[in-house]
Amino acid sequence: MAFAERHLPTDHPALPDEKIGVLLLNLGTPDATDYWSIRRYLKEFLSDGRVIELNPLKWQIILNLFILPTRPFKTGHAYEQIWLKESDESPLRLYTRNQAEKLGTMLAAKHPNIVVDWGMRYGNPSTESRIRALQEQGCARVLLVALYPQYSASTTATAYDKAFEALMKIRWQPAIRTAPAYHDHPAYIDALAASIESHLKSLDWTPDLLITSYHGLPERYFRNGDPYHCHCFKTTRLVREKLGWAGDRMMVAFQSRFGKEEWLKPYLQDTVEELPSKGVKNLAIICPGFSADCVETLEEINIGIRETFEEAGGEKFTYIPCLNDTEDGTKVIEALVESELAGWV
Ligand SMILES: C=CC1=C(C)c2cc3[nH]c(cc4nc(cc5[nH]c(cc1n2)c(C)c5CCC(=O)O)C(CCC(=O)O)=C4C)c(C)c3C=C
Ligand SMILES: [Fe+2]
Ligand SMILES: [Fe+2]
Numbered sequence: 001m002a003f004a005e006r007h008l009p010t011d012h013p014a015l016p017d018e019k020i021g022v023l024l025l026n027l028g029t030p031d032a033t034d035y036w037s038i039r040r041y042l043k044e045f046l047s048d049g050r051v052i053e054l055n056p057l058k059w060q061i062i063l064n065l066f067i068l069p070t071r072p073f074k075t076g077h078a079y080e081q082i083w084l085k086e087s088d089e090s091p092l093r094l095y096t097r098n099q100a101e102k103l104g105t106m107l108a109a110k111h112p113n114i115v116v117d118w119g120m121r122y123g124n125p126s127t128e129s130r131i132r133a134l135q136e137q138g139c140a141r142v143l144l145v146a147l148y149p150q151y152s153a154s155t156t157a158t159a160y161d162k163a164f165e166a167l168m169k170i171r172w173q174p175a176i177r178t179a180p181a182y183h184d185h186p187a188y189i190d191a192l193a194a195s196i197e198s199h200l201k202s203l204d205w206t207p208d209l210l211i212t213s214y215h216g217l218p219e220r221y222f223r224n225g226d227p228y229h230c231h232c233f234k235t236t237r238l239v240r241e242k243l244g245w246a247g248d249r250m251m252v253a254f255q256s257r258f259g260k261e262e263w264l265k266p267y268l269q270d271t272v273e274e275l276p277s278k279g280v281k282n283l284a285i286i287c288p289g290f291s292a293d294c295v296e297t298l299e300e301i302n303i304g305i306r307e308t309f310e311e312a313g314g315e316k317f318t319y320i321p322c323l324n325d326t327e328d329g330t331k332v333i334e335a336l337v338e339s340e341l342a343g344w345v
Contacts, residue, residue: 017113017138018113018138018139018140018141019113019114019115019137019138019139019140020111020113020114020115020139020140020141020142020143020341020344020345021114021115021116021117021131021134021135021137021139021141021142021143021174022103022107022114022115022116022117022142022143022145022337022341023116023117023118023119023127023130023131023134023142023143023144023145023163024096024099024100024103024116024117024118024119024145024147024333025118025119025120025121025127025144025145025146025147025159025160025162025163026092026096026118026120026121026146026147026159026291026292027045027092027120027121027122027155027159027294028041028044028045028092028120028121028122028123028124029041029089029090029092029093029120029122029123029294029295030079030090030123031123031124032088033076033079033080033083034076035072035073035076036072038072038075038076038079039068039072040123041122041123042067042068042071042072042075043063043068044122044123045122046063046067047060047063048121048122048154048158050153050154050157050158050161051154051158053218053220053221053224075295078295078299078300079295079299081298081299081303082294082295082298082299090294090295091292091293091294091298092292092293092294092295093120095291095292095293095322095324095325096118096120096147096292097118098324098325099118099147099291099292099324099325099329099330099333100116100117100118101116102325102327102330103116103330103333103334103337104116106330106331106334107334107337111341111345113345114341114345115134115137115139117130117133117134118130119131121158121159121162127159127162127163127166128162128165128166128169131163131166131167131170131174132166132170134174135170135174139174140174140175141174141175141176141177141344142174142175142176142177143176143177143178143179143337143340143341143344144159144160144163144176144177144178144179145179145333145336145337145340146159146160146178146179146181147291147292147333148181148289148291149181149182149183149185149188149231149235149288149289149291150181150183150214150227150228150231150232150235150289151180151181151183151226151227151228151231152217152221152226152227152228153221153226154217154221154226154228156181160178163176163178164176177340177344179336179337179340180340181231182332182336183231183232183234183235184231184234184235184238185332185335185336187331187332187335187336188235188332188336189235189238189239189242190242191323191328191329191331191332192235192239192242192286192288192323193239193242193243194328195286195320195321195323195326195328196210196239196243196284196286196320197243199284199318199320199321200284203318205282205316206282207282207283207284207316207318208279208280208281208282208283209248209249209250209251209275209280209282209283209284210249210250210251210283210284210285210286211250211251211252211253211268211271211272211283211284211285211286212232212235212236212239212250212251212252212253212285212286212287212288213252213253213254213255213268213285213286213287213301213305214232214252214253214254214255214264214287214288214289215254215255215256215287215289215290215296216254216255216256216257216258216263216264216267217229217254217263217264218259218261218262218263218264219261219262219263219264219265220261220262222264228264229264232252232254232288232289233252235288235289236250236251236252236288239288251266251271252266253266253267253268253271253272254266254267254268255267255268255269255287255296255300255301255305256296256300257269268301268305269305269308272305272308272309272312272314273308273312274312275309275312275314276309276312276313276314276315277312277313280314281313281314281315281316282314282315282316282317283309283314283316283317283318284317284318284319284320285301285305285317285318285319285320286319286320287301287322290322291322291323291324291329291333292322292323292324292325293321293322293324297319297321297322301319302319306319
């Protein structure tokens with residue numbers, strides 16, 4: 001019996017054993033592909049001041065009058081094409097849940113007092129509900145792990161903001177740690193390089209070029225100090241060095257531009273349209289900035305960009321999947337978690 005329990009009054013509720021929570025956080029995804037589910041998700045996402053850094057009053061007018069009435073049709077169509085019929089959810093949700101379950105199994109042998117869970121910045125399961133669930137299971141310490149390899153205020157920071165917002169409502173808070181971005185973590189670089197090598201080995205052709213495509217950001221955010229752009233370039237350089245490739249076999253591009261403002265360049269769409277006329281007929285794309293495949297990789301790249309390339313005269317195209325819930329992918333998260341738990345375990 002623990003010291004505290006021996007000294008409890010007899011009518012005191014039982015105290016749970018102290019545990020450590022590891023909470024994996026990802027972006028979030030709609031609950032379904034119908035108009036209102038998509039609209040609810042987009043409204044929450046695009047009302048986040050870390051994502052849209054504009055005057056909030058002006059932006060809410062634009063969002064509610066011009067974007068939310070129409071965008072859910074386009075976005076809903078994109079989600080419909082990749083929706084998992086069997087489990088009735090998006091791939092991002094499935095992979096994030098699997099990553100948490102597999103990480104839990106990996107850690108259990110060494111650390112029986114660790115509980116792993118997962119939550120989303122937008123939509124369900126909410127970050128707040130999972131922090132409360134971890135506390136209910138006796139977690140007095142919680143490590144928050146935003147599953148974005150490259151830091152951006154629009155992803156990493158807002159994931160942690162949401163967790164701290166939830167903690168503001170909790171009287172007896174757990175001790176909290178936040179994991180840093182892992183764009184140059186050796187386990188991540190090695191896993192990406194291994195995944196590229198094994199994917200290319202499975203083909204009966206060799207790509208002329210491999211594009212590492214990252215989600216874009218307004219260029220203004222970079223000028224205002226967001227390190228995302230540098231993190232993306234560093235990841236690509238380290239992977240290229242690990243593979244021992246020459247500089248011209250691999251390049252960086254940015255996808256998923258939203259709105260009219262200038263975003264980080266080169267734009268993936270423009271790049272892919274021009275490649276065949278420059279002699280690149282066989283193309284591979286990988287998206288290292290996504291810890292799990294999602295609408296931005298499966299629909300935008302593997303369907304949309306594939307078509308763009310073929311229509312521009314490209315001959316062979318392959319998409320290399322994200323690390324997802326593969327053993328290597330889960331080991332990347334395990335390595336990050338193990339180093340960030342130092343002193344707690
Ligand atoms: C991986 C890093 C990501 C960054 C950086 C990022 C910035 C960012 N995104 C938008 C707008 C949208 N993103 C959308 C989907 C989406 N974005 C990411 C990741 C990053 N976004 C993911 C993983 C997903 C997919 C989620 C899923 O359920 O599969 C969408 C919704 C889809 C659409 O309508 O196109 C929007 C909108 C902005 C404005 C932004 C930076 C400021
Ligand atoms: Fe996005
Ligand atoms: Fe997109």
